[in-house]
Amino acid sequence: MIDDRLDYDAFCSALAMKYILKREYGIDLRLTYVSTIPDYFLTILSEFIDPLSIEVGKSPTEIDFSKHDLVLYLDSAELLKPARFELYKLPEGMHTVNIDHHVASNSLFAGYNIVRETPATCALLYELFAELDIDIDKTVAALLLLGLLDDTQLFSISDVRTVDLKIASHLLGICDCLLFDFVRKLTWNISPEVALIRKIAYKNLVIDIDDRVAYTHISLKDLNDFHVDPEFQSTVSISDEIKVFDGIDLAFTIKEKSMGEGVYTVSIRSRNPDYDASEIASHVGGGGHTMAAGGQMRGVESIETAIENILGLIDKYRKDHNLV
Secondary structure, X not given: OEOOOOOHHHHHHHHHHHHHHHHHHOOOOOEEEOXXXXXXXXXXXXXXXXXXXXXXXXXXXXXXXXXXXXXXXXXXXXXXXXOOOOOOOOOOOOEEEEEEOOOOOOOOOOOEEEEOOOOOHHHHHHHHHHHOOOOOOHHHHHHHHHHHHHHOOOOOOOOOOHHHHHHHHHHHHHHOOOHHHHHHHHXXXXXXXXXXXXXXXXXXXXXEOOOOEEEEEEOHHHHHHOOOOOOOOOOOOHHHHHOOOOOOOEEEEEEEEEOOOOEEEEEEEEOOOOOOHHXXXXXXXXXEOOOEEEEEEOOOOOHHHHHHHHHHHHHHHHHHOOOO
């Protein structure tokens, strides 16, 4: 199952695993995604694998799990994350496997857990395939490389290891491609909707040099005013874009998810190694990397309150870690 993040690491690790299980063992893995997949994202994925193999708009609450022997979770730190549905429950005795790289926040929820400190689940799969002597062909190499490059923000995050550069080099060799070919796929595919979301984000941007934080918000009203579908999913992270301002330690973005229900997502980015974004995100039921994390708030009365809550968590983090 793939949750409602539009995330290359989540998608590509699932697609690579589906491909390998079919090729090596004749197992046809069923992939489900809770939302719709934008055309621009499908265009990239369709170069390597049939995107129609993913069931879209599928709530896990609708799945008859009695027809399956195993549920495999990839790139998910918690049991409910792939669904975000309160009614989501697995049948008693269902076998589960959890393959993930979010060591700090993974709750080891499955019957069998493979959780390692790698910067991407695609890097973890590369290691697992090597340990099992599973051949990585061009299709698998391309998928793993896309996930690795995207989740490491083109190797710009602090979690990147020397071995990850070697992994990328090996995968590039298998693909017989230039690194530029993959960078272009990841960065030169901006849709008009993304441009409008950026416009909203910069309209609402606050850069507080005194408090060393930058933040913005995207409300459903904003999306409606700019004629952007609230369900539109983007691989572009606004928080990554606003973290670049000199003189700040952290950046975050608040996005309204449901009108009148008080549900907001938050993405947090650190540009100072003293600030662990995943620890801050853990207080809103989230997690992630040291310098890139996210979570979700429920029952919050307004976007302004959501912003105040995150600012309060940042202030508490500073006090707890003697950063004031």
